[in-house]
Amino acid sequence: MRTALKTSAPAPIKSIQLDMVPRRAAARPRLTDSAEPCGLRFVENNREMRQRLSAPAEPMVPQICTSSKKGTAMELSSFKDMYIAELQELVSVEEQLTAALLRMAQMASHSALRDAFIRHREETQVQKDRLESILQRHRVEPKVHTDQAMQALVHETEKMLEILKGNELRDAGLIASAQKLEHYEIAAYGTAAALAGQLELRDEQRKLHASLEEEKKTDLLLTPMAQGAVNRDALAA
Numbered sequence: 086m087r088t089a090l091k092t093s094a095p096a097p098i099k100s101i102q103l104d105m106v107p108r109r110a111a112a113r114p115r116l117t118d119s120a121e122p123c124g125l126r127f128v129e130n131n132r133e134m135r136q137r138l139s140a141p142a143e144p145m146v147p148q149i150c151t152s153s154k155k156g157t158a159m160e161l162s163s164f165k166d167m168y169i170a171e172l173q174e175l176v177s178v179e180e181q182l183t184a185a186l187l188r189m190a191q192m193a194s195h196s197a198l199r200d201a202f203i204r205h206r207e208e209t210q211v212q213k214d215r216l217e218s219i220l221q222r223h224r225v226e227p228k229v230h231t232d233q234a235m236q237a238l239v240h241e242t243e244k245m246l247e248i249l250k251g252n253e254l255r256d257a258g259l260i261a262s263a264q265k266l267e268h269y270e271i272a273a274y275g276t277a278a279a280l281a282g283q284l285e286l287r288d289e290q291r292k293l294h295a296s297l298e299e300e301k302k303t304d305l306l307l308t309p310m311a312q313g314a315v316n317r318d319a320l321a322a
């Protein structure tokens with residue numbers, strides 16, 4: 086699953102191999118992006134989201150599975166390398182999820198479900214900023230991995246959207262898919278936060294915990310929907 090790790094010079098992590106896979110230069114973020122105030126970013130994202138929700142839904146997979154990275158297995162020689170690689174994977178997770186949640190919101194029929202996807206998409210963008218700010222501190226490129234587990238989960242979501250017929254059933258399928266995505270994120274953030282703790286990077290551990298708690302809250306928000314109106318409607322349809 087893991088691909089390659091890339092650093093910008095001068096790299097504090099000496100053992101990282103620099104040229105295992107090609108980088109998507111066009112997709113590389115400006116590191117200064119993370120300096121934008123979160124509140125402003127929220128407002129802009131929300132406006133953009135509302136506009137895009139009225140547009141026809143586009144397939145998820147082509148937007149997010151663009152990587153042709155065929156990296157051979159990379160070598161990580163330190164605990165810190167492993168931690169950094171986990172963070173880079175998480176950047177890819179959040180990036181893929183940002184695109185997926187837009188599509189999921191477009192496809193949702195119940196307004197509560199749609200709103201939940203919109204809210205979590207906003208959180209997702211903030212979480213990605215958090216990750217990038219941590220990686221910036223380590224002077225490491227954030228976008229060098231494609232998280233293939235997330236790709237597979239998003240692909241499964243897209244597949245479900247294609248085969249589930251009827252609004253009620255599709256909403257029930259969206260909740261099921263969203264919870265699988267959330268559980269993966271919970272596992273990934275839990276791991277990253279634990280690694281940060283073991284490296285005694287307390288501020289980073291706190292940031293990762295903040296994202297972890299947001300993921301858990303989203304999962305908890307979806308559960309009553311699955312047990313309540315959305316799935317009741319699907320059962321009755």
Ligand SMILES: [Fe+2]
Binds near residue numbers: 179270300
């Ligand atoms: Fe997230």
